[in-house]
Amino acid sequence: MITETGSLYVVATPIGNLDDISQRAISTLQQVQWIAAEDTRHTGRLLQHLSITARTIALHDHNEKHRAASIIDKCLAGESVALVSDAGTPLISDPGYSLVRQCRAAGVRVIPIPGPCALITALCAAGLPTDKFHFIGFLLPKSLQRQAQLAAVPNGVGTIICYDTARRIKATLQDVTEVFGPERELVLAKELTKTFEHIEYGTAAQITAWLEHDPQRCQGEMVLMIAPTPKPDGDVSETVQKTLQLLLAELPLKKAAALTAQIHDEKKNALYKLALQWAGTEE
The missing domain is CATH 3.30.950.10 (Tetrapyrrole methylase, C-terminal domain)
Structure with missing residues (x-):
């Protein structure tokens, strides 16, 4: 539900398939007084599809810092604003970072409405x-x-x-x-x-x-x-070795190796062999 005082809603919208929009996103867009859009024409097509008639204002890379002040004024006056990008979650390689920071500094509540993200x-x-x-x-x-x-x-x-x-x-x-x-x-x-x-x-x-x-x-x-850099066979990171050392102080060798493997998604046999080497024994 929209709060009584004005807030900024960061609303994720579909990246392609319009059926991916959430019911919460639709409800928010229906209830806010303003929708700040990266491209008002592009967003207009989505709003038309949803039969939403809220007023839109443009907020993009070139005007964000300037436009943020007027959006904050609207929120402080009791109106709520939804921020949307052309597709997906705002701020993720899209405008909105400066606006959200300025809202936070001004005491305007920022509410995320999660959804699609490429x-x-x-x-x-x-x-x-x-x-x-x-x-x-x-x-x-x-x-x-x-x-x-x-x-x-x-x-x-x-x-x-x-x-x-x-x-x-x-x-x-x-x-x-x-x-x-x-x-x-x-x-x-x-x-x-x-x-x-x-x-x-x-x-x-x-x-x-x-x-x-x-x-x-x-x-x-x-x-x-x-993909991450492949690890050479037998290569065990310092973090994994530290975990194994701590567990060996409290548990039998096999149990310590098994738990370390589970924690770090490593091969149990390799850790078991490493623990044997530390103990100065062989299988």
């Missing part, structure tokens, strides 16, 4: 590690910039996720090869939740070949995911 939608279907991931947003336009951007990602952050355009995706795949090598596992998700949704798995060369097989494939919105 990076999470892609990740959950990629079959890549999800316990840790590193999102770098849209890749930069020039090749050397992209390579530097990718090379700056530290090791150990998990799956790397980025957005890219259809026009640049093949060049980006070449840059990924330069930075991470030709054998790194990749997943490309395109047109998520739309008619031509597709998720392609493979190396950069394999995905490039798939794109080139049909020019129609190199269209639409792209989410590129890069």
